[in-house]
Amino acid sequence: MSALLEVEGVVRSFGSIHAVDGASFAVEQGSITSLIGPNGAGKSTLFNVISGFVRADAGRVLLDGSAIERRPAHAIAQAGLVRTFQTARVLARMTVRDNVLLATPEHPGERLLQSIVRPRRVRGRERAARALSDELLTLVGLQDHADALASTLSGGQRKLLDFARALMARPRLLLLDEPMAGVNPTLRVQLLEHVRERREREGVTFLIVEHDLELVMRVSDLVVVMNEGRVIASGAPASVSADPRVVDAYLGAPP
Amino acid sequence: MSTIASGDFWAFVGVVAGIYALLGLGIQLEFGFAGLLNFGHVAFMAIGAYTMAILVVKLGWSMWIATPLAVVAAAAAGVALGLPTLRLRADYFAIATIAFSEIVRYVATNEETLTGGSQGTINLAGAGQAASYNGDWDRFESWVQSTLRLGSKDAAMLAIVWLVALASCTALWAAGRTPWGRVLRGIREDEDVVSSLGKNVFAFRLQALAVGSALAGLAGCFYAWQFSFFSPADFAPLLTFFAWMIVILGGLGRFFAVPVGAVVFGVLFAGTRFFDFAPFAWFDSAERAYLRLMLIGLAIIGLILFRPQGVLGRREELVLD
Amino acid sequence: MFLQLVANGLVTGAVVAIAALGVSLVYGILGFVNFAYGDVMTFGAFVAVLFDGRLGMAMIVAAVLAMVATAILSLGLEGVLWRPLRARRAGFMSLFLASIGLALVLRQAIFLVAGPQPRSYDVDPYKVYVLGSVRLSGAQVVAVAVAAVAIVTVALVLRVTSVGRTMRAVADDRALAAVSGIDTGRVIGVTWILCGLIAGLAGVLSALVQGSFDPNFGFSLLLPVFAAVVLGGIGSAYGALLGGLVLGLATEVSTWSGFHGGVNPVYKPVVAFAVLIAVLLLRPQGLLGRARTL
Numbered sequence: 001m002s003a004l005l006e007v008e009g010v011v012r013s014f015g016s017i018h019a020v021d022g023a024s025f026a027v028e029q030g031s032i033t034s035l036i037g038p039n040g041a042g043k044s045t046l047f048n049v050i051s052g053f054v055r056a057d058a059g060r061v062l063l064d065g066s067a068i069e070r071r072p073a074h075a076i077a078q079a080g081l082v083r084t085f086q087t088a089r090v091l092a093r094m095t096v097r098d099n100v101l102l103a104t105p106e107h108p109g110e111r112l113l114q115s116i117v118r119p120r121r122v123r124g125r126e127r128a129a130r131a132l133s134d135e136l137l138t139l140v141g142l143q144d145h146a147d148a149l150a151s152t153l154s155g156g157q158r159k160l161l162d163f164a165r166a167l168m169a170r171p172r173l174l175l176l177d178e179p180m181a182g183v184n185p186t187l188r189v190q191l192l193e194h195v196r197e198r199r200e201r202e203g204v205t206f207l208i209v210e211h212d213l214e215l216v217m218r219v220s221d222l223v224v225v226m227n228e229g230r231v232i233a234s235g236a237p238a239s240v241s242a243d244p245r246v247v248d249a250y251l252g253a254p255p
Numbered sequence: 256m257s258t259i260a261s262g263d264f265w266a267f268v269g270v271v272a273g274i275y276a277l278l279g280l281g282i283q284l285e286f287g288f289a290g291l292l293n294f295g296h297v298a299f300m301a302i303g304a305y306t307m308a309i310l311v312v313k314l315g316w317s318m319w320i321a322t323p324l325a326v327v328a329a330a331a332a333g334v335a336l337g338l339p340t341l342r343l344r345a346d347y348f349a350i351a352t353i354a355f356s357e358i359v360r361y362v363a364t365n366e367e368t369l370t371g372g373s374q375g376t377i378n379l380a381g382a383g384q385a386a387s388y389n390g391d392w393d394r395f396e397s398w399v400q401s402t403l404r405l406g407s408k409d410a411a412m413l414a415i416v417w418l419v420a421l422a423s424c425t426a427l428w429a430a431g432r433t434p435w436g437r438v439l440r441g442i443r444e445d446e447d448v449v450s451s452l453g454k455n456v457f458a459f460r461l462q463a464l465a466v467g468s469a470l471a472g473l474a475g476c477f478y479a480w481q482f483s484f485f486s487p488a489d490f491a492p493l494l495t496f497f498a499w500m501i502v503i504l505g506g507l508g509r510f511f512a513v514p515v516g517a518v519v520f521g522v523l524f525a526g527t528r529f530f531d532f533a534p535f536a537w538f539d540s541a542e543r544a545y546l547r548l549m550l551i552g553l554a555i556i557g558l559i560l561f562r563p564q565g566v567l568g569r570r571e572e573l574v575l576d
Numbered sequence: 577m578f579l580q581l582v583a584n585g586l587v588t589g590a591v592v593a594i595a596a597l598g599v600s601l602v603y604g605i606l607g608f609v610n611f612a613y614g615d616v617m618t619f620g621a622f623v624a625v626l627f628d629g630r631l632g633m634a635m636i637v638a639a640v641l642a643m644v645a646t647a648i649l650s651l652g653l654e655g656v657l658w659r660p661l662r663a664r665r666a667g668f669m670s671l672f673l674a675s676i677g678l679a680l681v682l683r684q685a686i687f688l689v690a691g692p693q694p695r696s697y698d699v700d701p702y703k704v705y706v707l708g709s710v711r712l713s714g715a716q717v718v719a720v721a722v723a724a725v726a727i728v729t730v731a732l733v734l735r736v737t738s739v740g741r742t743m744r745a746v747a748d749d750r751a752l753a754a755v756s757g758i759d760t761g762r763v764i765g766v767t768w769i770l771c772g773l774i775a776g777l778a779g780v781l782s783a784l785v786q787g788s789f790d791p792n793f794g795f796s797l798l799l800p801v802f803a804a805v806v807l808g809g810i811g812s813a814y815g816a817l818l819g820g821l822v823l824g825l826a827t828e829v830s831t832w833s834g835f836h837g838g839v840n841p842v843y844k845p846v847v848a849f850a851v852l853i854a855v856l857l858l859r860p861q862g863l864l865g866r867a868r869t870l
Binding site: 545 | 609673
């Protein structure tokens with residue numbers, strides 16, 4: 001299998017802080033890859049660079065062989081790389097269902113002219129999208145909240161909505177930014193199952209930033225460890241957890 | 256001196272309210288939906304009015320061709336403003352729009368050969384001639400008056416303006432319910448999320464700005480027809496502010512709240528003219544105008560303090576942060 | 577001719593700079609763009625006219641009284657408007673809109689009380705200082721000198737005094753400052769007093785330089801002032817000063833005939849706006865501001 005995502009020597013600084021200092025790794029197609037590291041290792045910044053929200057100072061990011069480091073965030077998402085945010089950012093004053101529907105890719109109705117000129121085609125696509133959104137909401141257990149405003153959801157529910165919404169965008173590669181943070185253990189297991197299931201059924205590749213190491217080791221095919229802006233180790237969970245550099249990074253890192 | 260029962264006076268108030276409703280609809284789309292702080296809205300009104308007047312007077316074109324072109328010109332100006340400035344943060348964008356509207360007013364005041372200069376459109380045909388662009392419009396108005404069997408031309412104007420305003424309102428409401436409208440609302444909520452889902456936020460904002468500016472241009476044309484001539488001073492920033500007030504008064508995020516806000520505002524503003532009791536009685540009529548504007552300023556402050564969701568809005572759907 | 581334009585530019589620039597300083601402080605410490613600032617300046621100018629004209633006091637006394645009155649007004653507004661809004665957790669948009677309403681109220685109140693006729697200060701309009709090929713009126717010299725002194729004073733206050741240091745801390749990170757035990761309420765009060773003093777002074781100086789002014793003049797100054805703030809870097813006090821000077825120079829010097837005949841002087845405000853838009857496009861963080869990150 002070829003690498004779906006290749007990160008090569010990415011550098012990004014903020015003033016005198018070298019948030020990412022030459023990070024390189026690859027994510028294989030169809031894998032579940034985890035990105036771990038102590039706080040301040042640069043994981044979130046790297047996520048932002050990969051997804052196009054922050055411009056790298058140097059280095060390359062390749063999605064399926066094409067360089068994406070200079071593309072705007074929305075173009076990268078259209079190419080199949082979708083991300084969630086660390087704090088689940090729901091569209092508060094819209095309904096749960098609208099949150100998911102918004103993610104519908106290539107909806108002709110989003111061109112105002114199409115809505116006017118070809119209403120039937122738009123309505124048809126909208127119906128299909130609604131069916132799919134209902135499916136996804138049922139998958140994450142939010143179907144009863146479909147018509148409620150997203151602001152009424154609890155923290156854990158918002159994470160689930162974030163997840164369902166990201167899936168709606170039909171990603172090839174889904175970047176999950178701390179999907180388990182603030183989520184109770186039962187929900188964690190559920191989310192994990194969803195991730196596995198998506199990988200099996202739809203072949204979605206996952207890159208996950210997580211702090212729950214036990215979970216990471218259980219589910220990942222590949223673990224990439226960052227510290228102080230660099231990748232210090234990458235490999236199968238077992239080998240990484242035994243790697244002395246990794247142990248060092250976690251023990252020596254500030255709390 | 257009009258009395259409180261004078262039909263002509265209230266017809267006039269109604270027309271002005273209708274024009275403001277059109278202006279307000281543009282702002283509702285731009286801010287209530289797309290989250291844009293456009294404080295230069297009046298510039299597009301001016302561009303619409305001047306384009307129409309110039310095409311009719313200087314090129315002799317029919318109003319029926321000049322008006323759609325004027326609306327397109329206003330939309331194009333909106334795109335021209337948006338292209339460089341939409342990437343800015345909300346309050347920076349607001350300042351840029353104000354600067355733009357002042358530039359437009361400045362150019363209109365100083366380019367006499369093009370716009371008639373500070374004396375206004377009466378100058379458009381050159382010195383010594385009183386220019387008029389109302390020919391086609393007067394004929395249309397008379398036609399409407401006789402077809403609908405209305406009592407006066409003012410009534411016809413009132414009917415036309417409100418027909419257009421309500422039609423625009425309905426069209427916008429329908430557009431707001433499309434997937435396009437959904438993306439705009441999403442942008443208002445959290446543009447990063449919308450980007451992360453593959454939508455080109457910039458392009459959507461530009462479209463909202465174009466449509467909003469087109470509506471302002473149309474409002475400008477109605478303004479031109481109502482007053483028969485206008486000058487750059489008519490398009491002062493105060494008008495943008497009134498339009499904003501109307502939208503906030505009615506309630507952000509709902510298109511049908513705009514005509515309601517416009518009527519309430521119009522009635523209040525015009526109605527206060529008849530206040531003969533204290534403290535109004537203490538001032539002469541020129542001073543009362545200042546007092547009324549003061550009260551409007553206080554009203555908007557009060558709205559933001561006590562009922563930011565407006566008359567028709569709901570607390571949970573509060574758009575003002 | 578060129579030097580004259582430079583001199584004029586420095587005068588305009590100095591006055592814009594001092595006004596921009598006030599706007600920048602409000603933005604940096606209180607977190608919003610105060611659209612009423614121009615009308616607060618107008619208030620100061622008119623209070624000075626009251627004392628200078630009607631009561632025949634010396635210009636200096638009138639100016640000081642105007643500054644004090646403006647400071648009191650600013651503090652009053654904090655109690656009546658800004659604090660209640662902050663208590664309702666109003667964000668920068670609400671504050672911005674409220675400041676627009678306030679601008680309207682202030683301006684109309686001044687119209688109501690003082691009337692629409694233009695005013696001017698009781699100063700000798702024929703006094704001219706000549707320096708080589710440059711001629712400056714008495715008003716211009718006073719304006720630039722006072723502005724310079726005021727700027728240095730404010731800079732010292734911010735840098736050296738403890739209250740100044742806490743103001744800078746709050747500007748840097750309000751949440752952190754509150755948690756570090758800084759009495760943000762007191763800092764905010766001091767900020768309004770300082771900005772009120774500055775606005776009053778800026779109003780008087782601008783009116784002095786302009787010669788004749790009516791209740792609309794403060795608002796018409798507001799856009800060049802915003803341009804200066806953005807040019808210098810919003811939130812940076814030194815940036816506001818630099819922005820003001822650069823803007824003043826740019827507007828005046830742009831009319832120099834050496835630049836292809838120069839810009840028509842009537843379009844000077846347009847130059848200011850054009851500079852503003854250009855800065856917003858090319859370097860939105862301004863000359864001295866910090867680039868924003870995600």
